[in-house]
Amino acid sequence: MIEISSIPNIPPALIYFAGAALLPLLGKGKARKIYLLILAALGLIGVALLRPQTTWDFSVIPGFELTFLHADSLSLIMGYIFALIGGAAILYSIEIVKENGEFVCGLLYLGSALGAVFAGDFFTLYIFWEIMAFSSLGLIWYSRTERATNAGMRYILFHLFGGCALLGGIIIHYINTGSIAVGPIEPGIGYVLLLIGIGVNTAFIPLHTWLPDSYPKATIAGAVFMSVYTTKTGVYVLARTFSGVEAVAYMGGVMCLYGVVFALMQNDVRKLLSYHIVSQVGYMVAGVGIGTYIGINGGIAHVFNHILYKALLFMCMGAVIYATGKNNLTELGGLAKKMPVTMITCVIAAFSISGVIGFNGYISKGMVIHATSLKGMPILELALILGSIGTFLSFLKLTYFTFFRKNEEIEAKEAPLSMLVPMSVTAFLCVALGVYPKMLYGILPYPEEAFHYHAYGLGHAIGTLELLMMTALVFFILKFAISPHERVTRDIDYIYRKAGRGFIWFCEQPLVTVANFIDKGLLRITDAFVWFSKNPTVASRIMVLMVGAVVTRPFNPTYMRYERDLEELRRLYPGEVPRMAIGTGVLLALIFFTLYLVVYLTHGLLWV
Amino acid sequence: MNIETVLKGLMVGVVIVLVVSVVFIKHHDHFLGFHILYGAIGAGFFLLATRILSVIQKEGRQDD
Structure with a gap:
């Protein structure tokens, strides 16, 4: 008889990730159906066998460990329901989903949601959080309609924003406390960022608009998966970090x-x-x-x-x-x-x-x-x-x-x-x-x-x-x-879209005009430097003469001849450029380098 | 009567309903059949709210 305690605890995410990786090898026939049913059962068994108060750590560098499995009463109840309804969703999809890619997205989504709830540290949580966002995007895009494509873009933009806020909050929390364990957060900017990051997934008002925008456009099976995981993972993380607020x-x-x-x-x-x-x-x-x-x-x-x-x-x-x-x-x-x-x-x-x-x-x-x-x-x-x-x-x-x-x-x-x-x-x-x-x-x-x-x-x-x-x-x-x-029915996203269009207009019109103006100005300055560097002696003379011509014009009756000479000088520019031997050039470079070193060392010594 | 006046009237109505509701919910033990009354108030609140918010709806099929 098999002793349950002898079966090792495996992070359930691995079961679904491995299942997703192997799925494309099975084609689209009966074998795929049987495989999916076995996978759903294995996932459920994998979660059911997890023992409370167990962990599965992975050392990245000495002193910095990621916890891929942290099972306690809160994560276990989430795991049970995720795996249970995941099995039901797989069975529901088995006849109506034709493409393996959609199943792969569904399995990755399910696996990453389980990964997130069993994550014992914020970085592991963040990794699974992002996998969830991208795999669920596939469930929207597999509808293969223009509406779904656009909604998917808005969905992922929202989740990337939330992900950035979450990561920022995690980093600040780590800098402040030295801990990455998932737990309560101390007040500060990290607190706000984490709350925003979690709030996006939990659909806080007014960060909720991605939800009613994208779920109705997902595939039939995709919507069943999506209704389960994203928001509930958000609630779970909220319970770990912001309970009692x-x-x-x-x-x-x-x-x-x-x-x-x-x-x-x-x-x-x-x-x-x-x-x-x-x-x-x-x-x-x-x-x-x-x-x-x-x-x-x-x-x-x-x-x-x-x-x-x-x-x-x-x-x-x-x-x-x-x-x-x-x-x-x-x-x-x-x-x-x-x-x-x-x-x-x-x-x-x-x-x-x-x-x-x-x-x-x-x-x-x-x-x-x-x-x-x-x-x-x-x-x-x-x-x-x-x-x-x-x-x-x-x-x-x-x-x-x-x-x-x-x-x-x-x-x-x-x-x-x-x-x-x-x-x-x-x-x-x-x-x-x-x-x-x-x-x-x-x-x-x-x-x-x-x-x-x-x-x-x-x-x-x-x-x-x-x-x-x-x-x-x-x-x-x-x-x-x-x-x-x-x-x-217009929701708050109407304002976001208007603001988004305004931002795009601002980038395409005023911002591009200013950029072109600066670009042209810089080109002119560069051209002037190139022109000057061709023959600095003659260029300096021309510049002095030009200034002189402008200044003396009202008082000089022969200014016409003066300007003709200036024009002739310009035409002949750069003229014959005096050449130096290569040794002279190297010598000059060395002199400059020596001067630089002297200044640097003196400055350094003086500074000290 | 223009729409703004109607909306203002409705908003005042909603606020009154909510204030009365808070009083009820704090002292509901003293009311017989409180939940029946409250069910009616609640349903009325939502009918009113959807009427007000229909201002932000526009004609056409729900799309992007």
């Missing part, structure tokens, strides 16, 4: 409301879901920012639950787009009977994200709101409760206009089995964790405190029920008011 908690409240309001105005189903990522990440950021045991437990539990239902929602909408070729709510409807499994799983995911009793979102969202109440932050509590109402409104809109509104013209058939299986399994987990939350409590960072939280307390349950029922009633009475429209 009140400003961060309030940022969570802002994200929660901002995301919901913009989601309500969307027509594109995946754009609506993307704005809800911003909103839901707000709950996690709030939990982490509160910083108490229940706050951090709630934030991380929400990461876990959110990954399940958000990936499921992207899977469902991907299945709808795959089956109909349509992605706008105005074009959808009438799919409930045509895609029943997709409809049921989507409703489960919608109930989960809305925090309906009995579904997993209810547990973690309740924990975060309870944490705000205990901490005495009523405005944040208000924002988070309002966010719940908006979320439910938004998902009533999504499910109603996608599945239940009458639409006789739409043609579709149910998604393939390879898509339905991961959708059903994920939906089952959403319900299972809602009904029996103790499964989740046991793996949270502070399990003992988690078991003290009573999710199904009578007051909380009835209150939530009242809140959601009233919201549903308002929706069905006033649904015309939030019915989808063919409209373009």
Whole structure:
């Protein structure tokens, strides 16, 4: 019998990176499918076998070690959910992804996200952080549309900016403390830079615009991967470095409301879901920012639950787009009977994200709101409760206009089995964790405190029920008011794009004009030096005569002849240049060099 | 009545709703059926907010 403790801890990133490297050798047939399933299982086993409190160090130079594996309760829970949903996403993609390159990007993305959460030091984290950005870019560009290409460019620009800020913060933190271990940061410029760098990935307002811009343009499978890793890795790093910072908690409240309001105005189903990522990440950021045991437990539990239902929602909408070729709510409807499994799983995911009793979102969202109440932050509590109402409104809109509104013209058939299986399994987990939350409590960072939280307390349950029922009633009475429209919604990126265009104009027009002016001036000066150096004696004479001609012109009646002589001298310039023997030249050079040395040494001695 | 006046009115409405909500949330134990009331206020808040923000929308298909 194999002893589990005898199996060495391997950084899970290596499993997926090796898998990505070997994938192109397998072609596109059945072998690839089997290989991917084995890889998904291996990744999951690799994470499941990791033992807590273990590390895997790599010495770069003496005294400077990179920690590629640091397993504790926080990194392990992230690892479990990343590997679990990674497996589901691989299975979901197996029939619909045709190109190996897209799978390679997906595997590198998954591997690097795991690398980032198990990184024990900031430099290792930074390396995986950047691999994540570039590999996920591939998932956008594999859509092979102009919109995707442009969105991908904006996406990577944002992430490079965030990466630079992160690296700057890491270097300053290292200079100040001499430590690169991932942990709390001392206030200063490094603190701000790190917060900006992490804020880009976590989609802080107003650094969030890359998210709703790029996710709807990714491939169907790519969007499922993308909905899981980038923002949640950001939340994880935030929990390690900025937990208990009140400003961060309030940022969570802002994200929660901002995301919901913009989601309500969307027509594109995946754009609506993307704005809800911003909103839901707000709950996690709030939990982490509160910083108490229940706050951090709630934030991380929400990461876990959110990954399940958000990936499921992207899977469902991907299945709808795959089956109909349509992605706008105005074009959808009438799919409930045509895609029943997709409809049921989507409703489960919608109930989960809305925090309906009995579904997993209810547990973690309740924990975060309870944490705000205990901490005495009523405005944040208000924002988070309002966010719940908006979320439910938004998902009533999504499910109603996608599945239940009458639409006789739409043609579709149910998604393939390879898509339905991961959708059903994920939906089952959403319900299972809602009904029996103790499964989740046991793996949270502070399990003992988690078991003290009573999710199904009578007051909380009835209150939530009242809140959601009233919201549903308002929706069905006033649904015309939030019915989808063919409209373009401008976000803050409108300002960025305007500013960007202004910057490009500034570079192309005024800046280039000034550069040309300086260029011409420098050329003239250089030409004058070249002209002078051809025969300095005659050149000096010409210059003196020119000055004399200008000065004496008004008083000299023979200035015409004088200027003719000057013109003649110019014409003959440079004339016969006196030549020196090479030895004279060397002698002059030596004299100059000696003089230089004398000055240097004297200066140095005097200075001392 | 021009759009600016309407928007100003709506903004004042939102602020009042938020202030009342903060008071409610601090003292909700004293209100019977608080969450029903709050659900209505919340849903109204979002309908209002989307109406206000529809000003920044423009006609056409969602694109770049």
